[in-house]
Amino acid sequence: MGRKVLKYLLEKEFKQNLRNPIMLPLIIVLPLIQLVVLPFAATYEIRNVEMVIVDNDHSAFSRDLEQKIASSGYFKTRYHAPTYQEAVSYIENGDAGVILEIRSSQVFLSVDAVDGTQASIVEAYLNGIIQDYAARTLQEKQPTRIQTTAQMRFNPFLDYQTYMVPGILAMLLTLVGGILAALNISGERELGTLEQINVSPVRKSDYLLGKLIPFWIMGLLITLIGLGIAWLLYGLTPRGSLPTLLLFATIYNIGFTGFGLFLSSVSKSQQQAMFVAFFFLLIFFLMGGLFTPVSSMPHWAQYIVYLNPTWYLIDAMRLIILKGSGFAQLLDQFYAILSFAVFFNFLALITFRKTAK
Amino acid sequence: MSDYSVSARNLSKKFGHGHHAVQAVDGVSFDVKKGELFGLIGPDGAGKTTLFRLLTSLMVPDSGTAVVEGFDTVKDYRQIRRIIGYMPGRFSLYQDLSVEENLKFFATLFGSTVAKSYDAIKPIYRYLEPFKKRMAGRLSGGMKQKLALCCALVHAPKVLFLDEPTTGVDPVSRKEFWEMLGTLQDQGISIVASTPYMNEAVRCHRIAFVQDGKISECDTPENIRRKFPHAILAVRSRDAFSLLQDLRKFPEAHSCYSFGNYQHLYLHSEGGADGSAARLQEYLEGKGHQDIRIEPIEASIEDCFMLRMNKEGGDYGDV
Structure with missing residues (x-):
């Protein structure tokens, strides 16, 4: 049955x-x-992050770096501020997610870390871009370093x-x-x-x-x-x-x-x-x-x-x-x-x- | 085996714990004879549905025993489930299956077929046959209830348990339904049915009043009416509301309830209704009532029910 x-x-x-x-x-x-x-x-890809640039250097170097960052596609560089304090107000209003302050020999980053994941990824991206830029422009002066190359398996891209x-x-x-x-x-x-x-x-x-x-x-x-x-x-x-x-x-x-x-x-x-x-x-x-x-x-x-x-x-x-x-x-x-x-x-x-x- | 189809002995079931505990069924004992139509009459919340669940093996009692066709509801629940038909209070068939499919489903569950039990369900199924392709959810209330009865009958049960089968159904369908139960009895099926309608109660061979989880009286409707302890006067006048108030203040009154256009006055004195009628006429005229009509009447089941339900210090009891 x-x-x-x-x-x-x-x-x-x-x-x-x-x-x-x-x-x-x-x-x-x-x-x-x-x-x-x-x-x-x-997706974890972070795109179109608004950036405020405080350019204290006003040199060919700083303009070059800005262009490099903009061309990466991850950042939008339409905001500029004369001082850091004014730049912070962009972040406070929620218009921008990161401040890039360029001095004569140094670059400072301030990232809005309300979203911690986004902040660390933004930081990593920017670091990469800046390191890469520094490496290329200062190539002649740098001593040779060990290069690591990562190969992505199973999901190459x-x-x-x-x-x-x-x-x-x-x-x-x-x-x-x-x-x-x-x-x-x-x-x-x-x-x-x-x-x-x-x-x-x-x-x-x-x-x-x-x-x-x-x-x-x-x-x-x-x-x-x-x-x-x-x-x-x-x-x-x-x-x-x-x-x-x-x-x-x-x-x-x-x-x-x-x-x-x-x-x-x-x-x-x-x-x-x-x-x-x-x-x-x-x-x-x-x-x-x-x-x-x-x-x-x-x-x-x-x-x-x-x-x-x-x-x-x-x-x-x-x-x-x-x-x-x-x-x-x-x-x-x-x-x-x-x-x-x-x-x-x-x-x-x-x-x-x-x-x- | 005994002549009884259903025997309950001291059945009890409690829900909840501590202060919130409710004694739904409280030491209930009764017997239903083979082929009998047995009615459980009682207000909502009296414990009728719990009693059905205990009898149909859906629930285990806290104490007491129930035997259905010689099988214990706790030990032999498997056998019981083969020989009983149960129609719960709420329409509970598959709304998205057709009339035919519901029948076939329940027949198969019980290891039977529609063809095998066609003769048994025919008196009821003939009403449904024109709609057999229709989804159960789209049937009228009366049709749903007929289908539910068919589904409860489709495996040719020996005992039928019907929990308020006619609640929410129009009067014509209700009458038809009880006539159908009559034909089922001719087939020798024992039926236990609960109902809140008094005019249906008189169709039962025997009835039991259920109140607060207890059975307060159990006898044939005729005997219950005969045992009614008061003489009754049906009284009517132009102003029904003040009439009820005044009747309750009448010195010989035991209690008084509204029944449609009439007030039924239960008298303390037994037998002497005629003398009381004359005294009442005088009393009411003195209170200024007009168009007074007073008739001595026999007790109906509803009178017995009202008196029972309000016996224990009810709101409108002794005046």
Whole structure:
């Protein structure tokens, strides 16, 4: 009997999902928008920073340097001030982000560090430009130094979009599992249909499987559509094997669907399930190396990251797509994701109750 | 096995802790005979829905036992779930599945098919058949309720639990619904139904008044009416509001309630309604009432209900 019930449970889920007017657009539009907008918007490249120049030198050297900075494309040099004090007012008004003060033999930088990340990047850019300029103009007088040349592997142009794509795919999988699944059972509870299911002899494992499988298929569909979009937009194709990638996606997705089912079976309402899901997903995303590299987090935070399933997936996705790592190199991530999947689904199975205490 | 379809013994269920604890069901015992239509009558919040959840194995009682068709609701919940049909108070079918699909879904859940139980549901399903392709969410209230009943019946249950099945449904559909329950009984199904409507209560073989989680009286509607302890006068005059006030001050009055255009006055003295009627006429004329009509009447279930509900120091009780 079990198999027949499961088959009809699945049939019912598919019918409902296909009839849900937002479901199909969601599967296609969600990855499209995320992959089109996010890689460009959530970039660390700092461009068009307004600069105030206080030129005390008035020499060919200072004009040359100014031109050099302007031609880099990162800075706009339309503001000039006679003194440092007047230059500061530009920063205070929020018109400019950095002051460059040129004296006869020295260059001073003052950076608006309200946004610390931006400030340090601005500083690094400017330093680079100035060092480079100094090196060229003073070449003859300088003693020879050891030159280091960095070679960027796997992402030679330090292309931020390419770096973002695997992370976004991981995020989409998390959303499908976590949010949609969390809404699902709690929605049935709110509607009252769950009570009808509970009073029937259907086994809870059948019921949960009937929920799990549709979300898994939806997750795979979104991943494939996302990969297609990444190929069309960025010409990005996975270097590693697609089956490995889909295997990771599958296990992760099943894990997060279990997470969502767990949340919805312990929540009293859809709203409650939604809030708790958001709370965890935000932590998973922000501490998963999606936007900020885990290596730059403080030590205590890095230990927490070990407990973050999303981090393992983002890592694995990047390694498969950008680096072409094979399954043998991803065993750590594989076991981690597998453990989370087992853990979350176990939680869902023991917390989902057909009889209230 | 006993002649009883449902037996509850000292069922209790409490929610919350400490000061916020609510004793939803408090030591309830009753029996439902096989093939009986048993009514649970009580105000909102009396504990009817919790009682249903306990009987349908959806909730575990704090103490006491309930047996349905010989199966214990806690130990044998698996067997119970195969033989009962439950219709919760709120319409709870899949709004985005059609009438047909909902039926098929619930039949499959119980390991049955629509074809197998077609005969059983036919008297009700014939109303729905013209709309079988329509989404359940787009049905009228009466149709939804018929569909819910069909879904509860589709696996040919032995016992049917209906939690306020007719709340929010128009009077014509309500009448139809109770007629349908009559035909189900001919098939030998035991039915436990709750309702806030008194005119529906009289259709039950036996009814139980539920109040504050307790059953205060349980008997046939006829016996309950016969046991009504007061003589009743239905009184009417031009000024209904001051009439009610004055009636409550009438020396022989036990209590008085409004029933539509009439006030029902329950008298302390038993039997002597005629003499009281004459004294009341005089009393009301003395208070300046006009167009006075006084009729001695038999107690209805609603009279019994009103008296029950307000017995424990109710706002309008003894004057």
